[in-house]
Amino acid sequence: MINEQIRDREVRVVSESGEQLGIMSAREAMKLAQEAELDLVKIAPTAKPPVCKIIDYGKYRYEQARKEKEAKKKQRTVEVKEVRLSPNIDTNDLNTKMNNARKFISKGNKVKVTLRFRGREMAHMQQSKHILDDFAEKMKDVAVIEKPAKLEGRSLSMVLTEKR
Template structure:
């Protein structure tokens, strides 16, 4: 809320340089803001009495937008990459997949390892679980198992994340 929109009887006023000007009526505070050719902005509406500040509203909104933009820049999005394996994978193929996973984890992504079963392979799901255990063991130096291997329909999957 700014200027005439502030309808409170009393407000705690902060001057343009950050000094406390005390508690006064909203009208008096608005008059002081007009004399300084600035805006009266309510910055803490839930306080008793509400806190208002004499500032340039356009500049205030610009500063808020800039701070928000800075905060967004510092955010890091973590992608979930997926590596698919089959139960009859050979050792060299498994090593290739391990190296690809290491690259993903080095970039800061999480990796979902999926062991897919087709047809008759479905009957031997539990005996193939060791493939995921071996996979996690080979990556133990760079990654930690975030979500343990779990059967989901025709596949078993687990999630690996970067070791902290």
């Protein structure tokens, strides 16, 4: 809320330099702001009494927008990349998949390792769990298990994340 929108009986006023001007009526605070050719902005509406600051509102909004933009820049989305394996995978193929997973993890992404079963392979699900365990064991130097291996329909899957 700014200027005439402030309807409180009493407000705590802070000058633009940051010094406390004390508690006064909203009208008096408004007069002080007009004398300084600035705006009266309510910055802490939940406080008792509410805190208002005498500042240039346009400049204040610009600063807020800039801070939000900076905060957004520093955020980073973490993608979940998937590596699919089959129960009868050969060692070299497994190593290739592991190298891909290492690449994904080094870029800061999570890796979902999925062991897919088709047809007759469904009968031997428990014997194939060791493939995921070996995968996690060999990735131990760069990754930790976030979600352990779990059966989801026709596939066993686990999630690996970067080691902190």
